[in-house]
Amino acid sequence: DTAVSQTPKYLVTQMGNDKSIKCEQNLGHDTMYWYKQDSKKFLKIMFSYNNKELIINETVPNRFSPKSPDKAHLNLHINSLELGDSAVYFCASSQKGYRVLSSTDTQYFGPGTRLTVL
Amino acid sequence: AQKVTQVQTEISVVEKEDVTLDCVYETRDTTYYLFWYKQPPSGELVFLIRRNSFDEQNEISGRYSWNFQKSTSSFNFTITASQVVDSAVYFCALRQGRGSTLGRLYFGRGTQLTVWP
Numbered sequence: 383d384t385a386v387s388q389t390p391k392y393l394v395t396q397m398g399n400d401k402s403i404k405c406e407q408n409l410g411h412d413t414m415y416w417y418k419q420d421s422k423k424f425l426k427i428m429f430s431y432n433n434k435e436l437i438i439n440e441t442v443p444n445r446f447s448p449k450s451p452d453k454a455h456l457n458l459h460i461n462s463l464e465l466g467d468s469a470v471y472f473c474a475s476s477q478k479g480y481r482v483l484s485s486t487d488t489q490y491f492g493p494g495t496r497l498t499v500l
Numbered sequence: 501a502q503k504v505t506q507v508q509t510e511i512s513v514v515e516k517e518d519v520t521l522d523c524v525y526e527t528r529d530t531t532y533y534l535f536w537y538k539q540p541p542s543g544e545l546v547f548l549i550r551r552n553s554f555d556e557q558n559e560i561s562g563r564y565s566w567n568f569q570k571s572t573s574s575f576n577f578t579i580t581a582s583q584v585v586d587s588a589v590y591f592c593a594l595r596q597g598r599g600s601t602l603g604r605l606y607f608g609r610g611t612q613l614t615v616w617p
Contacts, residue, residue, distance in 0.1 A: 413603060423539075423589055425607040438604055472545060476603065487595075488535070489605060491545035 385409050386492035388473050394498045395463055403458045403495045405473030412478055413437070414456035415489060416448060419470040428471075431456050463499045470494045502527050504594050506608035513582050514616050521577040521611045523592030529553075531597030534568065534575045535605065540588040548590075551575060553597070582615045589613070 386407045395401050407414060415438075416428040429448040430438035436448070445461040456473060473492040503526040513519045525534065536548040549559060551568050559566050563580045579586055592608040 415603070417605075423610050425591065425593075425605075425610075427604050430603055432603075470543065474545075487533075487603075488547055488550050490547060491537075493544045496543070 386473060386475055386490055388471075388492040388495050390495060391493060392496050392498075394500065396500055397463055397465060399463050400459070400461045401463060401497070402460070403471055403473075403497075405456045405458070405492055407454055407473075407475040407490075407492075409475055409477075409490065411475040411490075412453060413476050414450065414453070415474040415476075416456065416458050417472040417474060417491075419472060419494070421469070425472070429456075429458075460497075463497075465499050468497055468499045470496050502594055502596060502606040504592050504606050504608035506590075506592055506611050508611045509609065510612045510614070512614045512616065515583060516581050517615075518578060518580050519582050519613065519615075521579075521590050521592075521613065523575045523577065523608060525573050525575065525592070525594045527594060527596065529596050533595045533597065535593040535595070536566065536575075536577050537591045537593060538588045539591065539610070545591075548577075579613075582613075584615050584617050587613060587615045 389404045413432045415430045417425050418428055419425045428440050428442050431450045433453050434450045447459045449457045472494045474489040476487050476489045478487050505524045532553045534551045538546045556568050565578045567576045589610045589612050591610045593605045595605050
């Protein structure tokens with residue numbers, strides 16, 4: 383009964399390839415996020431979706447494209463992978479997160495996907 | 501601008517010692533939310549606590565306690581009688597209460613805590 387799940391957990395690929403990371407939450411939350419954790423452990427938001435609508439789109443290369451088929455899923459597709467894309471990518475979800483921000487709103491994170499670009 | 505500073509990059513203690521992890525934040529908002537997350541060696545991010553800006557009451561949960569002081573913009577985390585299983589990277593984070601960045605978490609750089617047996 384995992385709350386936020388991501389697949390795959392590890393992803394090793396060659397430069398120039400296209401890859402996707404999938405995320406699913408079974409918490410009934412309205413908002414989902416993608417964060418990137420670099421080699422120095424710094425966490426930074428990339429995207430946020432609320433009920434399939436893109437809310438936050440940070441300064442991320444166009445090669446990164448999130449897709450939300452429904453509010454329980456938020457996938458991350460990366461085109462033309464580069465060495466600098468190597469990182470751990472975390473998916474998260476929160477109950478509201480946007481228009482109706484609750485004082486109890488908390489982001490719960492998935493286990494992370496370690497992407498290594500060779 | 502929102503900013504979270506964790507000045508301690510690494511802390512090492514021996515089991516059963518008490519340890520305090522510091523967190524200082526900057527925000528112009530009057531309503532905001534502060535969080536602590538734990539990242540053990542296995543890599544997942546585990547939510548520990550949320551504190552709302554209008555609630556300065558300190559909190560204790562077992563060996564964990566949090567001291568929120570708006571006057572010094574600090575939200576410090578103390579582990580009492582530390583254990584080896586407490587070894588992890590601990591992140592402090594801030595979320596605004598309103599505005600276009602609603603929902604976005606601003607993380608500090610994290611503090612690596614190592615507890616030796």
